[in-house]
Amino acid sequence: DHLVNQIAAGEVVERPASVLKELIENSLDAGCRRIDVEAEQGGVKRLRVRDDGRGIPRDELPLALSRHATSKLARLQDLDAVASLGFRGEALPSIASVSRLTLTSRASQVDDTSDTGVSGWEVSVGIDGELDGPRPAPHPEGSTLDVRDLFFNTPARRKFLRSERTELDHLEQVFRRVALARPDVAMSLKHNGRVLQSLPSAETDPAGVSARLDRLLGKGFVDKALALEEAAVDLHLRGWVLQPAFSRSQADQQFFYVNGRMVRDKLVTHAIRQAYSDVLHHGRHPAYVLFLELPPRLVDVNVHPAKHEVRFRESRQVHDFLFSALHRRLSRGAS
Ligand code: ADP
Ligand code: MG
Numbered sequence: 001d002h003l004v005n006q007i008a009a010g011e012v013v014e015r016p017a018s019v020l021k022e023l024i025e026n027s028l029d030a031g032c033r034r035i036d037v038e039a040e041q042g043g044v045k046r047l048r049v050r051d052d053g054r055g056i057p058r059d060e061l062p063l064a065l066s067r068h069a070t071s072k073l074a075r076l077q078d079l080d081a082v083a084s085l086g087f088r089g090e091a092l093p094s095i096a097s098v099s100r101l102t103l104t105s106r107a108s109q110v111d112d113t114s115d116t117g118v119s120g121w122e123v124s125v126g127i128d129g130e131l132d133g134p135r136p137a138p139h140p141e142g143s144t145l146d147v148r149d150l151f152f153n154t155p156a157r158r159k160f161l162r163s164e165r166t167e168l169d170h171l172e173q174v175f176r177r178v179a180l181a182r183p184d185v186a187m188s189l190k191h192n193g194r195v196l197q198s199l200p201s202a203e204t205d206p207a208g209v210s211a212r213l214d215r216l217l218g219k220g221f222v223d224k225a226l227a228l229e230e231a232a233v234d235l236h237l238r239g240w241v242l243q244p245a246f247s248r249s250q251a252d253q254q255f256f257y258v259n260g261r262m263v264r265d266k267l268v269t270h271a272i273r274q275a276y277s278d279v280l281h282h283g284r285h286p287a288y289v290l291f292l293e294l295p296p297r298l299v300d301v302n303v304h305p306a307k308h309e310v311r312f313r314e315s316r317q318v319h320d321f322l323f324s325a326l327h328r329r330l331s332r333g334a335s
Pocket of ligand 2: 089
């Protein structure tokens, strides 16, 4: 089973950033209001994600680390309508098979403390894949996933890791993608003890969403952007697109979400780019943060667990909707 997990890890875990993505998605699925990320040496040495979500009861801790033991499928009536971000029950066992993983948690629903006085429980996975615990460990309501020495036991994979700087760039990109989509969740990122981001929840602060956009995309982004909101039958688009005059030469500020999930999709890119160049008459890269919502039955986001692909049932309709929404907004300009 350990080997099966390691093979699965090859699919899901490419680098520290892919671990971070899975851990953060789990935290969000657990309904957290805050996520704190700490990384050391680009996340290779250590990646720690703490949340204040609903936590995991003592008896379910070993299950969380075993293969295909998702707690989320039971809640799903229709696999097509996957609402939670993860549902395969593959991420944690995969990560655990290629690192030293410790999971500490305290469940909000279950009273674990009744007779032991303990405020949390911890399990870890040994080198051989053997489970150690649960043992008592202090923890506030929520969970902490501590992933150390990624790929220590798979030298072939370790070889593919890049410089600390590059791995950190990837971590920051994952952090940014989530932070843009979930301004309601407070988030922080530390690297080698240094605070890189500390974002309060925008729910308590009306200017919070703009402040967060500026923090993540560079000061002044909001001032130079056009806010956009368009709806058609079954389709709803909102977000920001940088005014063409401020468009950048680099292609790294393109964030597109489908039902809350960041995707990279040729059809989407094409529609936006076409609207942009129609209005702009030259080929600079558009910068945008856009959220498309549509009924789950009209989109398949389950193409590959680690990739950012989607398949629209009505791709022509989605393309034309995006194109005309962007075109209209860009033509209207800052007025
Ligand atoms: P999946 O997310 O696909 O269900 P994972 O391997 O990522 O599979 O996680 C396994 C299970 O562990 C989840 O279904 C969930 O029950 C539990 N879990 C993992 N992380 C957390 C967390 N941060 N808070 C609460 N439960 C968690
Ligand atoms: Mg998951």
